[in-house]
Amino acid sequence: MSVRTIPNAQRRSSVVIHHLDCAPMRPLGAPPLVTHCLLVATNSGLVLVDTGLGAADIADPRRLGAMFRHTMRPELDLSRTAVHQIRALGYDPYDVSDIVITHLDLDHAGGLADFPQARVHVTGDEYRSAMRRDTRLEANRYRPAQWAHGVDWIVHDTADATWLGFPASRVLRGPDILLVPLPGHTRGHSAVAVQEPDRWLLHAGDAYFFHGEMDLRRPRCPRTLALHQRLVADDHELRLSGLEHLRELRRTHPRLIRFFSSHDAQEFAQLASRDR
Numbered sequence: 001m002s003v004r005t006i007p008n009a010q011r012r013s014s015v016v017i018h019h020l021d022c023a024p025m026r027p028l029g030a031p032p033l034v035t036h037c038l039l040v041a042t043n044s045g046l047v048l049v050d051t052g053l054g055a056a057d058i059a060d061p062r063r064l065g066a067m068f069r070h071t072m073r074p075e076l077d078l079s080r081t082a083v084h085q086i087r088a089l090g091y092d093p094y095d096v097s098d099i100v101i102t103h104l105d106l107d108h109a110g111g112l113a114d115f116p117q118a119r120v121h122v123t124g125d126e127y128r129s130a131m132r133r134d135t136r137l138e139a140n141r142y143r144p145a146q147w148a149h150g151v152d153w154i155v156h157d158t159a160d161a162t163w164l165g166f167p168a169s170r171v172l173r174g175p176d177i178l179l180v181p182l183p184g185h186t187r188g189h190s191a192v193a194v195q196e197p198d199r200w201l202l203h204a205g206d207a208y209f210f211h212g213e214m215d216l217r218r219p220r221c222p223r224t225l226a227l228h229q230r231l232v233a234d235d236h237e238l239r240l241s242g243l244e245h246l247r248e249l250r251r252t253h254p255r256l257i258r259f260f261s262s263h264d265a266q267e268f269a270q271l272a273s274r275d276r
């Protein structure tokens with residue numbers, strides 16, 4: 001798929017993308033992390049990409065489990081939740097009509113309960129993994145309390161589109177938003193592509209944690225973060241091959257795609273500064 005030429009009228013249409021950190025974390029021995037979510041404000045409503053931690057997680061951190069709290073050390077601050085930040089930006093959280101989820105790990109799905117009216121888009125593999133929690137790793141990472149309120153799931157099982165050669169599921173149009181499966185971190189992990197007038201934003205989820213992993217000449221990652229990623233990967237080799245595909249995309253489309261991951265603080269700072 002190539003980027004369409006955007007007519008002037010559409011260029012002027014009021015799509016605004018905000019970058020939100022909805023769960024800052026300070027893991028021991030590693031650089032500080034963010035949890036990078038997107039708020040896409042269109043003429044017809046609000047779309048959220050990932051949700052970070054939610055108000056109920058802040059009120060009762062035991063929902064998150066001791067392992068996550070002690071290793072990732074999240075900042076438990078209500079003002080960091082997506083629902084709070086959306087209100088602070090002057091929007092009505094009830095206008096969030098759709099949420100697109102890279103994966104259902106607890107630091108990405110915690111805010112679902114703050115938007116009970118929203119449709120929640122997820123890949124079929126991720127949905128089934130989170131509902132079944134077959135392995136010990138999955139029992140830890142997926143927290144059923146975060147969707148116990150009842151979620152209007154939209155499960156995307158088949159790729160009905162392609163995105164720059166990748167099989168993808170189209171979630172929304174205007175701007176185009178697609179789920180681009182990129183398994184490895186979890187079974188159904190997915191990147192989310194969001195169209196801007198002259199480029200694509202690619203929210204790579206937890207396909208990588210550190211911007212240096214996307215360096216084309218000398219990919220690198222702090223040792224503690226590399227170890228963490230290996231420990232929490234559903235399939236470590238699959239994650240690495242997906243990452244190589246991302247670097248190849250960066251090589252072949254250097255200006256067409258702006259890549260960022262969920263947890264890299266430097267990428268977040270660069271993109272969030274455009275909001276202000």
Ligand SMILES: [Zn+2]
Pocket residue numbers: 105107108206262263
């Ligand atoms: Zn994560």
